[in-house]
Amino acid sequence: MPDALMLPGLFGLCYFAFAALALSVERHWRDLVDPRRGPPRRTVFRLRLAALLCLAAALSVAVRHDGTGFGILLWALALSAGALAVAATVTWRTRSVRG
């Protein structure tokens, strides 16, 4: 993978992983997708599987680019960054839905 794509790829994968996890939480699903009912069981399973795959892919990107030590450290910190970005997005979208 070209160098320039490594960081956006890593943070993007972490962001998508946590976005999937956030949608599998009933409160955020009701706020953002369907206010009448929570996420179906099957959707929750698929979202979590997608999140897991994204996280694994992110780890592989980081380790392949930066080596084991730096890769794991970068991945672990990128997780927090991705989760914070998702939390900010959820707040922003929910706020605009609620008016």
Next chain:
Amino acid sequence: MTAKTRKLISPALRAAMLWPHTWAGVTLGGLLMLIFFMGSLAVFASEIDRWMMPATRVGAVETGPASLDHAVLPAVEKLAAGRVVRDWYVQLPDERRPVMALQVRTETGNAGGMATGDGQLLPPVGTLGGTYFFYPLHYSLHLRAGFIGYWIVCFASVAMLAGLISGVIIHARIFKDFFTFRSWGQFRRSLLDLHNLTGVLVLPFHLMITITGIVIVLPIVLPAGVQALYGGDVRRFYDEALGNYSRPRSGIAAPLAPLDPMVAEARRLWGGGEPAVVFVYNAGDAASVVRINRALRDRISLDVQPVFFDGVTGQVLKYQPPGPVVAIHRVLSGLHFAAFDHWPLRWLYFLFGLSGCVLIGTGMLYWMEKRRVAHGVKPGPGWRSVAAIACGSTSGLLIATLAMMASNRLLPAGIPSRELVEVGLFFLIWIGSAVHAAVRTRTNPPWSEQCTAVALLAAACVALNWITTGEHPIRAVASADWAVLGVDVVLALTAFAAWRVSRRLAQRPDPELSTLVKVTDHA
């Protein structure tokens, strides 16, 4: 949270965890804020140094390492100014610090200075800058006598660790509230959401940085092992554990062997890697020792792999890799120091360090908002002192830091003990802003006034850097001076954010008791 863990964390356990969490936060919050904020600045200490020491902005290092014999030795002689040199060391230039830093100990006193890569001594920088003021403030509070500052910081770190863990136990709905930040509605609930969000989402970093911080100072605060195995002889402990070497002066004069071949030999022993620091102990003596440390830019571990040479013959005296325990200690310390060259990680360390400040700050604010209910609109002296400490340790600390940076650009170069004047100003202005916070706290600390001061000072710093050094953003981009540009950009963002916050706070109505009574308990 599953039913099993819910049973594991009973309401009684949660209640038992709440009061130490609260007390540790309220009493040590200000100190922890200082430690986290200065630690975040220390991540970019070299860049802040470039900003505060304009004479050292000499552009990138020329290709090829400086010759120690031709560039460094004459600079050492010049610094010694005819006095007899006992020991000296030089930190060689690298990407983040394009100049050499020299320190010389003579028979009648110490001398230090900066020099360019080819050995030209620069005029005195007249400031402690990021590396010698903000960074030591982070780990020792500048209280070095008897390691008292280290003890205080370590105690606060243990409290931080306890706070992080007890916070996770108190938090009732970790997974349901994982991404929840309700910025609307009740102010108190928003504060708690933000406190939980930074506490949970950045928990891996906070745990890592707190534990490794404690691990670094373990030999100081838990000296039992050194006492038992080495009879309290710390020097012998370091000689054996870290592979150090030392010997006393012989008193017989002898010339120093050429240094450049020693550097070449050290490179060969490391199997690649650059020299970072060269020490010469017992200079000009038959028992002189040369120590060469490896640069840390390509590894996490803080193991500098020192190689020791006999200063007269140039033979290797000692090169010993650390044992397993010391190697782990070095890796954990390296995780904390972030001495490696990795810009994404450096920024993440900086931002997550600041997220620690948000965690501590929202914790204190939440306490204040919650206690307001008990105290009513006319709060008592206890509430007011916590409010003043919270204000003095957040916006007050920012004001002091920015005032020091502004004074760095304003004070004339020639005044005596210029660096101490800057430090004095930092502490005076910090005390002043804390007193201002204490005096002006009625129903609220003077957040809005202090945020205005932060905004004005940060903008003044950018303007003063431009006026006094002629380095404006476009020129910084043109000359690829990313260090100065980065500091200027962060200062400008601080000014903008602080201005927005102060405007919004000024429009906020005073709290009314009617809205305060609606308490929502978070447990």
